[in-house]
Amino acid sequence: MQRDWPDILGGLLLAAIGAGAALWAAMYYDLGSLRRMGPGFFPVALGAVLFLLGLVVALPALARTADAPKIEPATAIAVLAAIVIFAFSLSRLGLAGATAVTVLVATLPAPRKGWVWRIVLAAALTVLTVLVFSVGLRMTLPVWPRLS
Amino acid sequence: MTTWEGLLFGIGFVTQPEVLIYCFLGVVLGTFVGVLPGIGAMAAISLLLPITYYITPEAALIMLAGVYYGAQYGGAVASILLRLPGTPQSAVTTLDGYPMAQSGRAGVALFTAMASSFVGSVIGIIVLVMLAGWLSRAATAFGAADYAAMMILGLVAASTIGTARPAKGFAMVTLGLLLGCIGTDVNSGAQRFTFGQTELLDGINLVALAMGLFGVAEVIANVRNPDRQSVAARIGLRRLMPTRGDLRRMVPPMLRGSALGSFFGALPGTGSTLSSFLSYSMERRIARQPERFGTGAVEGVAGPESANNSAAITAFAPTLTLGIPGDPIMALLLGALVIHGIQPGPMMLEARPEMFWGLVASFGIGNLLLLILNLPLIGIWVAMLRIPFNYLYPAILVFLCLGVYSVRGLTFDIVAVAGIGLAGYLLAIARFSPALLLLGFVLGPLIETNLRRAFLISRGDPMVFLERPIAAGFVIATVALLLLPVWQAWRRRGAGSRL
Numbered sequence: 001m002q003r004d005w006p007d008i009l010g011g012l013l014l015a016a017i018g019a020g021a022a023l024w025a026a027m028y029y030d031l032g033s034l035r036r037m038g039p040g041f042f043p044v045a046l047g048a049v050l051f052l053l054g055l056v057v058a059l060p061a062l063a064r065t066a067d068a069p070k071i072e073p074a075t076a077i078a079v080l081a082a083i084v085i086f087a088f089s090l091s092r093l094g095l096a097g098a099t100a101v102t103v104l105v106a107t108l109p110a111p112r113k114g115w116v117w118r119i120v121l122a123a124a125l126t127v128l129t130v131l132v133f134s135v136g137l138r139m140t141l142p143v144w145p146r147l148s
Numbered sequence: 149m150t151t152w153e154g155l156l157f158g159i160g161f162v163t164q165p166e167v168l169i170y171c172f173l174g175v176v177l178g179t180f181v182g183v184l185p186g187i188g189a190m191a192a193i194s195l196l197l198p199i200t201y202y203i204t205p206e207a208a209l210i211m212l213a214g215v216y217y218g219a220q221y222g223g224a225v226a227s228i229l230l231r232l233p234g235t236p237q238s239a240v241t242t243l244d245g246y247p248m249a250q251s252g253r254a255g256v257a258l259f260t261a262m263a264s265s266f267v268g269s270v271i272g273i274i275v276l277v278m279l280a281g282w283l284s285r286a287a288t289a290f291g292a293a294d295y296a297a298m299m300i301l302g303l304v305a306a307s308t309i310g311t312a313r314p315a316k317g318f319a320m321v322t323l324g325l326l327l328g329c330i331g332t333d334v335n336s337g338a339q340r341f342t343f344g345q346t347e348l349l350d351g352i353n354l355v356a357l358a359m360g361l362f363g364v365a366e367v368i369a370n371v372r373n374p375d376r377q378s379v380a381a382r383i384g385l386r387r388l389m390p391t392r393g394d395l396r397r398m399v400p401p402m403l404r405g406s407a408l409g410s411f412f413g414a415l416p417g418t419g420s421t422l423s424s425f426l427s428y429s430m431e432r433r434i435a436r437q438p439e440r441f442g443t444g445a446v447e448g449v450a451g452p453e454s455a456n457n458s459a460a461i462t463a464f465a466p467t468l469t470l471g472i473p474g475d476p477i478m479a480l481l482l483g484a485l486v487i488h489g490i491q492p493g494p495m496m497l498e499a500r501p502e503m504f505w506g507l508v509a510s511f512g513i514g515n516l517l518l519l520i521l522n523l524p525l526i527g528i529w530v531a532m533l534r535i536p537f538n539y540l541y542p543a544i545l546v547f548l549c550l551g552v553y554s555v556r557g558l559t560f561d562i563v564a565v566a567g568i569g570l571a572g573y574l575l576a577i578a579r580f581s582p583a584l585l586l587l588g589f590v591l592g593p594l595i596e597t598n599l600r601r602a603f604l605i606s607r608g609d610p611m612v613f614l615e616r617p618i619a620a621g622f623v624i625a626t627v628a629l630l631l632l633p634v635w636q637a638w639r640r641r642g643a644g645s646r647l
Contacts, residue, residue: 006578007316014319021326021341029338035608039338042596046326053319069577075371076573079364079545080566086549087562099546106542109371117538125543133550137202 004066011058015051022047075109082106094142095134099126151277154501158509161502167207168513174211175514178218179522183226183529187544188235189219190583191366193480194358195544197487198551205488206503210510212481217269217460217511220420221518224261224453225529229254237420237456240428244441244448251444256390260446261453262522264402268454269515271406272413272461277508279414279462280497283469287494290470292601293612297622299472299595302416304626306475307584309422314633320581324588325595327352334593335600347560354483356552356561357589360568361575361582363548367541368573394446401431401451406458413459416466416474420459427455461511468492468504471594476583479590 025043032038082105089098103122110118133139162171181192192215200208223238228245241261248257290298303325307317330341331351342348390398408430409423431451432441441448466472471492473479485492490500497504522529552561572582606612613619 007313010316010575010578010580011319014323017323018326025340029340030336033608034603034610037335037600037603039333039336039340042599043326043329043340046322046329050319050322050326053315053322056315057313057319071577072368072372076368076570079368079371079541080570082542082545083364083549083566083569084563086546087553087559087566090553090559090562102546102549103542106545107538110538110541111372112536112538121539121542125546128543129546129550133554137554139550139554 001065002068004061004064006066006069007061007064008058011054011056011061013054015054015058018047018050018052018054020047022051072109078108079106090141092146094144094146096126096130096143097145099129151281154505155277155509157501158505158507159513161206161506162210162509162513167210167506167510170203170207170211171214171510171514172517174214175218175221175518176521178215178220179222179518179529180532181215182219182222182224182235182238183532184222184535184540187366187370188362189216189477190358190480191362192219193477193484194355194362195548195551197355197358197480197484198554200484200487201555205485205490206500206506208484208488209481209503209507210514212484213464213507213510214514216477216481217457217514218518220453220457220460221262221265221522222529224265224449225258225526226533228257228261228449229530230533237424237460238453239421240424240452241449243428244443244445247442247444248446248449253444256394256446257444257449258526259390259523260394260398260449262519264398264405264450264453265457266515266519267402268406268409268457269461269511271403271454272410272458273508273511273515275410275414275458276462276465276511279465280469280504280508283465284494284497287470290494290618291616292598292605293616294618294622295470295472296595296598296602297613297619297626298416298470299591299598301622301626301629302472302474303588303591303595304629305416306587307581308629308633316580317584320575320584321588324585324590325592326588327357327585328589328592329596334597345560347558347564352589353552353555353561353564354480354487354590355555356564357568358480358483358586359548359552360565361572361586363544364565364569365572365576365582367544368569369576370537371541373537390446398446398450401427401447402454404430405451405453405455409455409458409460410462412455413462414465414474416472420456420463420475423459424452424456427451457515464507468496468507469494473587473590476587479587483590 022044025040025047029040029043030038031040031044082102085105086098086102089101093101100122103125104118107118107121130143134141134143162168177192178189181187181189193212196212196215219235220237223233223235224241224245227233227238227241228249231242231246233239233242245257245261248254303321307321308314330348332349333340339349405427408427409420412423413420428448428451431447432438435441435447463474463478466474467478467482473482482492548565549562552565555561575582602612613623
């Protein structure tokens with residue numbers, strides 16, 4: 001047991017987002033009036049509400065304990081990195097290359113040991129993706145890596 | 149068009165091969181994701197959204213809806229066999245379904261779940277047809293203030309009912325509303341929170357948001373989850389057919405559950421998870437031997453499984469006739485329609501009969517397919533439970549990236565999915581509901597437009613929300629819901645001081 005950090009930090013973050021959005025909207029967008037609302041009215045109102053709600057979540061949590069949540073940073077990093085790698089390698093490595101690299105990175109946190117299954121899986125999924133998206137759905141994507 | 153003409157027309161529409169195939173695909177895929185714990189209907193529908201660009205809006209809606217109610221059938225399988233709810237709606241089925249499986253009656257439990265789901269769906273369809281006609285007539289009396297008040301009631305209901313900390317639910321809804329403001333303001337053309345990014349002019353892409361919040365976040369949460377590793381389940385499926393005593397005990401709960409689910413499904417913000425829990429507690433309360441519950445009572449499977457399925461069907465009534473989604477999955481389906489340039493509303497029954505009646509008929513045909521397919525194929529679904537997540541999730545990730553890229557061809561969207569996925573993972577860890585965020589996101593622009601219109605018509609007089617009887621009713625219900633948690637806390641404190 002520890003302090004209820006998820007609610008404290010989450011609440012404070014939400015309050016900050018709310019305050020930031022409300023201030024930004026109030027500074028840069030036209031508020032208008034209740035009768036004729038400008039583009040800033042709704043965001044300012046929502047930002048203010050979110051600020052208050054964030055505090056309502058965070059402040060009572062200060063006096064409370066909760067089980068520490070299980071976070072798995074390594075898994076999260078590997079999965080997110082796989083997606084970002086796919087985004088940036090698609091144009092250079094082509095569909096086949098991007099898929100293979102993404103699958104290899106994505107399997108890094110998998111509990112099963114060994115490399116053979118990862119390579120087999122990457123190859124199988126690469127073939128499958130090319131067949132489904134390039135041949136089947138005719139998406140206009142480069143399939144192979146650009147050599148130049 | 150009368151109801152019978154409509155139904156015949158709908159059946160004629162759905163039985164066209166090019167529509168039927170999507171209905172079939174939807175229910176099979178839905179069962180699949182329902183069976184797999186960890187990947188729910190939300191994630192599956194998010195993943196399928198890009199595909200719907202390639203097919204007609206009617207076929208798209210029929211397919212996505214099939215995923216939704218198909219997942220309700222599949223959800224029961226993992227609940228009964230492994231005590232792992234495949235979907236939140238079937239969580240309560242574990243309470244008696246798993247003990248039944250433990251005592252060698254897994255087959256009977258599965259049969260009960262499937263039959264109850266079917267009965268619930270059929271009753272849900274009947275209620276939906278009656279409600280939809282009535283609602284679309286009533287909706288002609290709805291003004292901007294009424295719409296705004298009803299949507300706010302929906303948001304408040306969704307964030308207070310069945311949640312431990314309503315403030316966190318409200319905060320998520322508000323954040324969703326705020327995210328919905330990003331992009332070009334429809335009313336004035338001003339750009340809000342775009343920070344010079346041209347990719348944000350149309351707002352945050354719904355597909356990217358849904359995929360990040362549900363697809364990516366669920367993958368991260370399940371990669372190293374020991375429950376998700378392959379399960380060598382030994383399951384006795386020797387006997388599927390229930391005894392006569394079982395049948396006698398399961399029919400009344402089915403009917404009660406269906407009635408309960410039909411009612412709560414149509415209300416904004418409640419939905420099928422709540423219905424299944426309510427049905428379970430109702431059955432236990434009225435049972436002659438409540439002590440049987442939790443040890444494998446057929447009623448504890450039949451009631452909730454029929455309730456969640458009928459609720460899943462009637463939830464379409466407000467979505468299609470008023471254009472107001474009552475729960476996050478409906479919001480996602482509504483978003484899919486809006487992608488196709490269709491704004492559901494009171495006119496849809498007349499203007500697009502193939503949409504409404506086709507969908508209604510597809511519910512009937514889809515549920516029949518599920519019933520026919522699932523009982524003989526139960527062995528296949530059980531085998532699916534043995535697919536290790538290790539092989540599945542890299543495929544999901546690649547599919548998700550390509551799916552979101554195919555929508556606009558922007559690398560920006562794939563990177564956005566990663567960012568949103570991180571946020572979704574953190575939200576899930578801290579127990580903030582990403583589903584409520586999505587509900588707020590979809591409803592945001594609708595609420596803003598209707599609020600602005602209401603105040604424009606009333607010349608800035610907020611009394612418009614109390615003078616119009618429809619709006620006033622929604623406002624009163626909203627206030628009551630807001631006061632409920634306060635009252636409960638006060639009562640609890642009172643009880644504590646007496647002790």
